[in-house]
Amino acid sequence: MSDTSNEPTDEPAEQSGSESSEPKPKTSADQLTFADMGLGDQVLKQLASLGYEEPTPIQQQAIPSILVGRDLIGQAQTGTGKTAAFALPIVEMVRDAGPGDGPLALVLAPTRELAIQVSEAVHKYGSTSGVRVVPIYGGQPIGRQLDSLRRGVDVVVATPGRALDHIRRRSLRLDAIEILVLDEADEMLDMGFADEIDAIIEELPEDRQTVLFSATMPNRIMKMARSHLNDPIRILIDRSTKAEDRFATVEQRCYVVAREHKSAALGRILDVESPPAAIVFCRTRYEVDNLTESLNGRGYRAEALHGGMSQEQRDRVMSRLRSGTAELLVATDVAARGLDVDQLTHVFNYDVPADAETYVHRIGRVGRAGRTGTAITFAEPREKRQIRNIESETGVQIAQHGVPSVAELRDSRLETLRSEVLAAIASEDLSFYQAVVESMAEDADPVAIALGALHLAHSATARVQDDQEIPAFAARPERRKTSHRADGPSRGKPSRNRSDRDRGDRGERGNRSDRDRDDRGDRSRSRSGQQRMARLYVGAGREARIRPGDLVGAIANETNLNGRDIGSIDMHDRFALVEVPESAVNEVITALNRTTLKGRKVKVRRDRF
Numbered sequence: 320m321s322d323t324s325n326e327p328t329d330e331p332a333e334q335s336g337s338e339s340s341e342p343k344p345k346t347s348a349d350q351l352t353f354a355d356m357g358l359g360d361q362v363l364k365q366l367a368s369l370g371y372e373e374p375t376p377i378q379q380q381a382i383p384s385i386l387v388g389r390d391l392i393g394q395a396q397t398g399t400g401k402t403a404a405f406a407l408p409i410v411e412m413v414r415d416a417g418p419g420d421g422p423l424a425l426v427l428a429p430t431r432e433l434a435i436q437v438s439e440a441v442h443k444y445g446s447t448s449g450v451r452v453v454p455i456y457g458g459q460p461i462g463r464q465l466d467s468l469r470r471g472v473d474v475v476v477a478t479p480g481r482a483l484d485h486i487r488r489r490s491l492r493l494d495a496i497e498i499l500v501l502d503e504a505d506e507m508l509d510m511g512f513a514d515e516i517d518a519i520i521e522e523l524p525e526d527r528q529t530v531l532f533s534a535t536m537p538n539r540i541m542k543m544a545r546s547h548l549n550d551p552i553r554i555l556i557d558r559s560t561k562a563e564d565r566f567a568t569v570e571q572r573c574y575v576v577a578r579e580h581k582s583a584a585l586g587r588i589l590d591v592e593s594p595p596a597a598i599v600f601c602r603t604r605y606e607v608d609n610l611t612e613s614l615n616g617r618g619y620r621a622e623a624l625h626g627g628m629s630q631e632q633r634d635r636v637m638s639r640l641r642s643g644t645a646e647l648l649v650a651t652d653v654a655a656r657g658l659d660v661d662q663l664t665h666v667f668n669y670d671v672p673a674d675a676e677t678y679v680h681r682i683g684r685v686g687r688a689g690r691t692g693t694a695i696t697f698a699e700p701r702e703k704r705q706i707r708n709i710e711s712e713t714g715v716q717i718a719q720h721g722v723p724s725v726a727e728l729r730d731s732r733l734e735t736l737r738s739e740v741l742a743a744i745a746s747e748d749l750s751f752y753q754a755v756v757e758s759m760a761e762d763a764d765p766v767a768i769a770l771g772a773l774h775l776a777h778s779a780t781a782r783v784q785d786d787q788e789i790p791a792f793a794a795r796p797e798r799r800k801t802s803h804r805a806d807g808p809s810r811g812k813p814s815r816n817r818s819d820r821d822r823g824d825r826g827e828r829g830n831r832s833d834r835d836r837d838d839r840g841d842r843s844r845s846r847s848g849q850q851r852m853a854r855l856y857v858g859a860g861r862e863a864r865i866r867p868g869d870l871v872g873a874i875a876n877e878t879n880l881n882g883r884d885i886g887s888i889d890m891h892d893r894f895a896l897v898e899v900p901e902s903a904v905n906e907v908i909t910a911l912n913r914t915t916l917k918g919r920k921v922k923v924r925r926d927r928f
Contacts, residue, residue: 351379357386358411365447366407375400380554382408385498385530390551392544393532399556401532402440405500410445412497413473418449421495425523426476427516429506431456431630432637437502438476450474455491457481458630465490479507479515486522493522504533504540505676511858511894513543520547535676539926568686570693571717573706581697582613584722585667588695589619589647591723596640597665599649600672600681603861603892610669611649624650626862626893651862651892652677660684668696671705675712736776851901852886855908858922860891865916870897877910878903896926 353366353374374382377395384391385408395401409424416423426441428434438454445452452474453467461484468475468490475482475491485491499520501507507516529548533540544551576584585599599614601607604625614621622636622645639645641660663685672678678696685692696717698706710717743749759768859865867888874897875881886898899907904925911923 351383356382358382358407359414361414361448362407362411362444365444369443371403375404377401377554377556378404378407381405381530384552385528386411388528390528390548391530392536392548392551392553393530393556394536394554395532395534395556402437402502403444405502405530405532406437406441406444409441409474409498409500410448410450413445413450414448416497418451418471418473419495420471421492422472422475423495424474424498424500425482425493425496425519426474426500426502427479427482427507427519428476428502429478429510429512431458431478431633433503434476434478438474441474441476445474452476455481455485456630458633479512479519482519483515486519493519494524496523496527498528498530499523501529501531501533501543504531504543505535505537508539508543509891509894511856513856516543534680568691569682570691571682571696571715572693573696573698573717573719574722575698575700575703575719576722578699580722581669582610584697585610585669586614586617586619587723588667591727592665592693594665594693595643595646596660596662597647597667598663598681598684599647599667599669601649601651601669604651605864606669607649607651614647614649619647620645621647621649624648626651652681661690664692666692666694668694671696671698671702672709675709678709679713736773740773852898853901853904854926855897855899855904855911856922856924856926857895857897857911857916858893859916859919860894862892863917863919863921865895866890867895869916870895873911873914873916874899874907877914878906880907 351374353363353371356374356379358366377393377399378401381391381393381401381404385405393401393404405426409426413423426434426437428437434454434456438452441450441452444450451472453464453472454476455464455468456478457480461481464481464485465488468485477485477491482491486493501516507513529551531540531544531548531551574584574588589597599610599621601610604627607623607625611621611623622639624633624636628636636645636648637660640648641662643662666682666684668678668681672681682692682694685694696706706717756765756768857865857870867890870888871882871885874885880899880903884900884903887896888898889896908923908925911921915921
């Protein structure tokens with residue numbers, strides 16, 4: 320956790336000082352059932368019909384507290400069942416209240432896909448109770464949403480931007496809202512929705528109930544909670560439990576390959592394992608488009624998914640994946656947030672995730688609801704330290720493997736072909752081919768005929784570059800530790816003085832954000848105690864092709880600061896966080912709002928959380 324001093328405990332009732340009449344979570348030896356939580360018979364029957372048997376830990380702790388009207392902070396990773404943890408109490412609340420003039424519940428989610436998923440879950444749980452739910456998000460024709468809101472709705476699930484649009488149009492009434500849910504709150508802040516969330520909450524009744532769920536609890540989330548929640552109960556689904564139990568269903572592997580061989584390595588593993596459906600995560604939309612084109616050129620049915628696509632395009636892509644028309648989804652993290660596709664068996668990290676939380680979110684797409692899955696990460700030789708960091712933070716070992724050889728690929732194909740032929744013999748009516756085989760048997764040995772048929776079938780599955788070996792990297796020795804810095808330069812190599820000019824030059828050769836972040840942290844630490852720093856929010860990031868060097872250059876060119884005055888720079892897909900001296904905050908904000916970055920105007924302000 321990034322802020323251990325503010326972490327919630329896993330004993331919410333004691334920490335919040337809740338009243339004795341409130342339902343208290345039972346111990347692991349005396350688990351709550353759905354019937355113990357105060358849910359009505361109609362909801363319980365619906366859960367039974369859907370095959371729900373036992374609540375997850377987050378559901379056991381959250382549902383009773385939400386049902387009695389308490390504000391709540393819940394920290395849990397993807398795949399722990401937190402959607403049902405707030406959706407079931409909402410359904411129960413709406414069922415008890417009956418149809419009204421305006422919505423009783425508002426759920427805010429960071430992405431369109433997650434909003435749709437939450438809306439589908441609420442509809443599924445509340446279909447027999449007559450609960451009316453509407454998802455509203457950008458990219459969908461607003462006229463359709465206006466019609467749905469006019470007809471009447473009990474639950475609105477929205478992205479912050481589109482919710483604010485409807486509030487300003489007065490098409491979304493909030494005066495009857497009894498409960499607000501902030502789902503994936505850390506992701507919403509990462510995407511720059513802090514102002515929109517504040518503006519929406521200003522329009523809500525003060526006596527509402529507020530529930531916040533987040534995978535992480537950094538300081539900015541805790542500040543938001545202190546601003547908008549009233550004496551909340553705090554629940555933590557412990558990370559160590561998560562690593563032991565949740566990851567048990569996911570096989571995790573790492574392949575160390577050079578950047579120029581990543582595409583071929585991905586293709587080789589896809590050929591060997593033949594997943595029915597898989598997601599390949601990339602850092603940027605440009606990489607998504609390029610890799611999708613490359614995979615389709617190799618004969619795969621791949622579809623791209625990223626923030627630059629319209630909602631109609633994204634819906635069409637997801638429909639193809641769920642129907643089996645597409646077998647691969649190549650996506651950015653933002654676009655794939657909240658996706659839940661039953662057929663998914665594999666997740667591929669085409670690049671090493673920036674941090675452990677991103678890694679956990681990605682592999683959470685598989686191994687859900689008792690299913691097993693595989694998570695594969697491709698790392699360049701210089702990125703092995705990042706893999707060790709992820710292992711350390713998640714508490715799970717990621718096994719390193721060699722890319723399958725050409726011989727292994729051929730053996731795998733032959734085994735697959737053998738299985739398919741035996742299955743066809745056992746289940747298919749092959750009499751149509753009997754006359755052809757009998758006529759061929761007059762001129763050739765039956766074994767030779769079978770060999771020829773297998774050769775043709777095997778050749779038909781061959782893809783581009785199947786006969787080329789992919790270079791393997793031997794495990795590197797650990798770097799020697801020095802007394803002044805545990806992860807310092809390896810022996811025999813000169814240490815690098817990472818000036819701003821050097822960082823800008825490296826940016827042309829590839830993405831080295833993690834190295835840059837490490838060194839910026841050292842620079843910031845060496846400066847600690849000399850001057851107070853403030854953090855600024857810059858409304859554009861990696862998706863706009865903005866690098867740390869671009870921000871440093873812009874600040875140095877437009878203000879009286881130089882590169883050494885600038886602190887840490889934290890790059891994200893859609894925004895960046897930059898540390899500058901407190902005394903120069905107004906100067907930097909004014910200068911950057913007046914200029915352009917990569918040819919575009921960018922919103923710059925003091926970071927609010």
